[in-house]
Amino acid sequence: MPLYHNEDQAMLADTARGFIAEEGNIAKQLRHWRDRNCKDGFGHALWKQMAEMGFTGMLVEEADGGLGMGHVEAGIVLEEIGRNLTPSPFLTSSVLAATALKHGSADLKGRYLPGLIAGDSVFAVAIDETAKHRPERITTRAEKSGNGFKLSGAKSFVIQGASADMIVVAARTSGADDDADGITLFAVPKDAAGMSHDSVRLVDSSMATHTRFDGVELDGDAVIGEIDGGRAVLDAMLLAGRVGAAAEGVGVARGAMDMTVDYLKQRKQFGKLIGEFQALQHRASHLYSEVEIARAVTIKAQQLLDGGSTHAELMASVAKAKVAKTARLAVQEGVQMHGGIGMTDEYDIGLYMKRDRALAEFLGDAFYHANRVAELSGY
Amino acid sequence: MADLEQFRTETRAWLEANCPPEMREPVRGEDDIYWGGRRATFKNDAQKAWLEACIAKGYTVPMWPKEYGGAGLSAPEAKVLREEMGRINARPPLSSFGIWMLGPALLHFGTEGQKQRFLNEIARGEIRWCQGYSEPGSGSDLVSLQTFGEDKGDHWVVNGQKIWTSYADHADWIFCLVRTDKENKYGGITFMLFDMASEGVTTKPIKLISGSSPFCETFFDNVAVPKSYGDDVPAYVGTINRGWDVAKYLLGHEREMISGADGGERQAAIGAAMKRHAAKTGDDIDPVLRAELAMFDVDALAYAAMGEKFLDEIKVGKAHPAQPNMMKYAGTELNKRRHELMMAVGGSRALEWESEATEGGKPAKNWLRTKANSIEGGTSEVMLNVIAKRILDLPGA
Numbered sequence: 001m002p003l004y005h006n007e008d009q010a011m012l013a014d015t016a017r018g019f020i021a022e023e024g025n026i027a028k029q030l031r032h033w034r035d036r037n038c039k040d041g042f043g044h045a046l047w048k049q050m051a052e053m054g055f056t057g058m059l060v061e062e063a064d065g066g067l068g069m070g071h072v073e074a075g076i077v078l079e080e081i082g083r084n085l086t087p088s089p090f091l092t093s094s095v096l097a098a099t100a101l102k103h104g105s106a107d108l109k110g111r112y113l114p115g116l117i118a119g120d121s122v123f124a125v126a127i128d129e130t131a132k133h134r135p136e137r138i139t140t141r142a143e144k145s146g147n148g149f150k151l152s153g154a155k156s157f158v159i160q161g162a163s164a165d166m167i168v169v170a171a172r173t174s175g176a177d178d179d180a181d182g183i184t185l186f187a188v189p190k191d192a193a194g195m196s197h198d199s200v201r202l203v204d205s206s207m208a209t210h211t212r213f214d215g216v217e218l219d220g221d222a223v224i225g226e227i228d229g230g231r232a233v234l235d236a237m238l239l240a241g242r243v244g245a246a247a248e249g250v251g252v253a254r255g256a257m258d259m260t261v262d263y264l265k266q267r268k269q270f271g272k273l274i275g276e277f278q279a280l281q282h283r284a285s286h287l288y289s290e291v292e293i294a295r296a297v298t299i300k301a302q303q304l305l306d307g308g309s310t311h312a313e314l315m316a317s318v319a320k321a322k323v324a325k326t327a328r329l330a331v332q333e334g335v336q337m338h339g340g341i342g343m344t345d346e347y348d349i350g351l352y353m354k355r356d357r358a359l360a361e362f363l364g365d366a367f368y369h370a371n372r373v374a375e376l377s378g379y
Numbered sequence: 380m381a382d383l384e385q386f387r388t389e390t391r392a393w394l395e396a397n398c399p400p401e402m403r404e405p406v407r408g409e410d411d412i413y414w415g416g417r418r419a420t421f422k423n424d425a426q427k428a429w430l431e432a433c434i435a436k437g438y439t440v441p442m443w444p445k446e447y448g449g450a451g452l453s454a455p456e457a458k459v460l461r462e463e464m465g466r467i468n469a470r471p472p473l474s475s476f477g478i479w480m481l482g483p484a485l486l487h488f489g490t491e492g493q494k495q496r497f498l499n500e501i502a503r504g505e506i507r508w509c510q511g512y513s514e515p516g517s518g519s520d521l522v523s524l525q526t527f528g529e530d531k532g533d534h535w536v537v538n539g540q541k542i543w544t545s546y547a548d549h550a551d552w553i554f555c556l557v558r559t560d561k562e563n564k565y566g567g568i569t570f571m572l573f574d575m576a577s578e579g580v581t582t583k584p585i586k587l588i589s590g591s592s593p594f595c596e597t598f599f600d601n602v603a604v605p606k607s608y609g610d611d612v613p614a615y616v617g618t619i620n621r622g623w624d625v626a627k628y629l630l631g632h633e634r635e636m637i638s639g640a641d642g643g644e645r646q647a648a649i650g651a652a653m654k655r656h657a658a659k660t661g662d663d664i665d666p667v668l669r670a671e672l673a674m675f676d677v678d679a680l681a682y683a684a685m686g687e688k689f690l691d692e693i694k695v696g697k698a699h700p701a702q703p704n705m706m707k708y709a710g711t712e713l714n715k716r717r718h719e720l721m722m723a724v725g726g727s728r729a730l731e732w733e734s735e736a737t738e739g740g741k742p743a744k745n746w747l748r749t750k751a752n753s754i755e756g757g758t759s760e761v762m763l764n765v766i767a768k769r770i771l772d773l774p775g776a
Contacts (some may be wrong), residue, residue, distance in 0.1 A: 295684040321677040
């Protein structure tokens with residue numbers, strides 16, 4: 001498969017780019033909700049519009065009412081979301097939770113997928129328990145209780161946790177904290193008794209929660225996949241999420257780069273456009289080169305994932321790490337080359353820097369994934 | 380797709396039958412590479428048999444048309460062939476600047492007569508070419524070149540000096556940029572082809588910091604270059620005084636080649652191999668070095684994907700025409716980093732300049748060689764200039 005978009009994908013990219021630039025742009029979404037101190041951190045109306053565009057259920061199988069598309073397609077939408085810094089539940093709901101629900105029972109799918117596809121529901125995922133991503137260690141416990149389970153523990157960095165109609169929670173049903181086995185995934189409904197959220201606004205104006213589970217009673221049918229066999233579901237969800245986050249990061253990097261290159265062509269100092277200075281040209285050219293490479297490996301990871309390749313895991317970590325490094329470079333160069341106004345809230349470039357910081361941390365930063373590349377490669 | 384799978388099956392069987400086991404070993408030294416030419420000798424029978432099998436099949440230049448010695452493969456077929464050769468670590472049967480550089484220029488700009496003669500010679504490895512571009516005063520600013528061809532009607536008399544002429548001392552013919560109009564900077568250069576055995580041509584190898592001498596100074600002292608070698612075989616490519624167009628086209632190819640875009644990801648990551656290497660000498664890899672290796676592997680595997688994407692896009696005309704500059708920049712900087720890390724893992728052993736264990740100081744020599752990567756074929760800084768101007772469209776670039 002060639003490493004560029006086919007005709008259908010190119011058409012989708014055109015559509016997504018136009019739609020998100022129009023409806024999901026920074027003024028209309030990020031700044032709008034931020035300046036109103038919105039408790040969700042995103043707009044439900046846009047989520048509904050994204051449903052009408054067919055985005056919300058793009059990864060859901062056709063048999064389950066979705067579009068049955070792949071991660072290349074989801075990545076196309078995510079890149080535009082990244083470019084516009086659009087706050088939306090797309091990555092967590094339509095990529096992460098939707099991937100988990102692929103492994104769910106018909107009953108679970110019937111309960112949750114129609115709402116997702118219609119843009120009426122928002123889902124969150126609760127994986128991290130400490131400040132750094134470390135899904136190898138799960139200490140939140142779900143004890144057998146009658147026909148169901150009793151969930152106890154705490155999760156952090158639950159994006160849009162307080163807004164979510166359902167949260168996918170990774171919990172331990174057997175074994176020790178660091179065991180690979182003994183994990184079970186649960187679909188926890190928002191009104192579950194014993195679940196409480198401590199909601200915090202993050203640096204990028206997105207909303208996350210520290211979520212506590214104090215003996216939350218769950219029916220057996222809240223289990224996604226197999227009891228004690230949740231690691232496979234969790235891994236599939238993480239894989240999809242990381243590749244998706246990489247795509248969004250590519251959008252952030254490209255957005256910041258384009259904005260900066262435009263600025264180099266407008267701003268004058270010493271009687272010249274600053275883009276005429278070779279010191280800045282070389283930095284911009286280096287950035288371009290890195291962004292192209294990051295985008296290439298992200299598409300590679302998407303294709304491998306869609307093709308069910310055994311290399312997908314390695315390449316997903318390569319992509320996540322490469323994009324994290326590259327988007328970081330893009331936003332830092334962006335602010336620096338904008339000079340003083342790059343530090344002002346009025347200019348958007350600073351918003352890219354904030355978003356990059358949060359997105360890079362989500363599902364593992366460059367260090368986590370570089371280490372994973374080493375481990376998967378055998379060193 | 381079914382046809383392509385069929386082609387893969389056939390190619391695999393053909394390679395199995397025709398690629399000798401010795402030709403599936405990694406290239407260990409310069410003499411493992413067969414460059415062809417009038418003075419070439421084979422290292423062993425396997426090298427000869429492999430070359431002959433490939434010539435018969437058109438696989439020394441798989442994508443060239445059959446009438447010029449190629450196999451006429453489509454881009455997807457050529458990719459399959461590359462993948463299948465990579466799978467068994469098959470060595471390239473023939474390496475040459477004729478294949479990489481002059482051939483593409485002739486395919487694009489050449490007359491039918493030139494193609495018939497020169498392309499077939501190149502495909503069969505009969506003539507070894509070298510490239511006369513740089514001059515002592517014209518490196519990054521190549522277009523300022525001074526080597527001059529005085530028009531004498533049916534021939535030119537060429538005087539001047541080239542430098543960094545790769546393997547000029549082993550080459551049979553040269554493709555050479557010669558100024559034919561002193562008044563016109565860009566529009567006064569002719570892309571000439573002539574025999575290195577011509578009277579007045581001398582070469583002098585340049586010893587590099589790696590100890591090897593892959594490059595020469597090449598001197599032209601009243602060299603008579605005929606304007607034609609026969610019916611429809613002019614001694615220049617394209618048009619007289621328009622050689623810069625050919626040179627620019629070829630620089631794209633050269634940059635693509637130096638970038639290692641088609642190196643494939645199997646060669647890209649080094650961490651695992653470095654761990655095995657260290658284990659052999661009883662060494663551990665320091666955690667900070669391991670971290671650097673991991674970061675390198677991230678960059679290298681990402682770059683390999685970029686190489687794949689770049690080649691895929693070139694085939695359908697989707698790549699930006701200046702993209703080879705970006706590939707060359709990123710690929711060469713990466714390769715320098717690769718060898719810095721390999722030296723770090725190798726420790727004091729890698730410092731050995733003459734020892735059996737290092738096969739004659741190979742790690743150090745290879746490491747030093749990579750320092751030229753970001754200089755030859757256009758420096759990294761020139762690449763960044765070109766990206767700024769042609770891709771980012773920055774003012775005054």
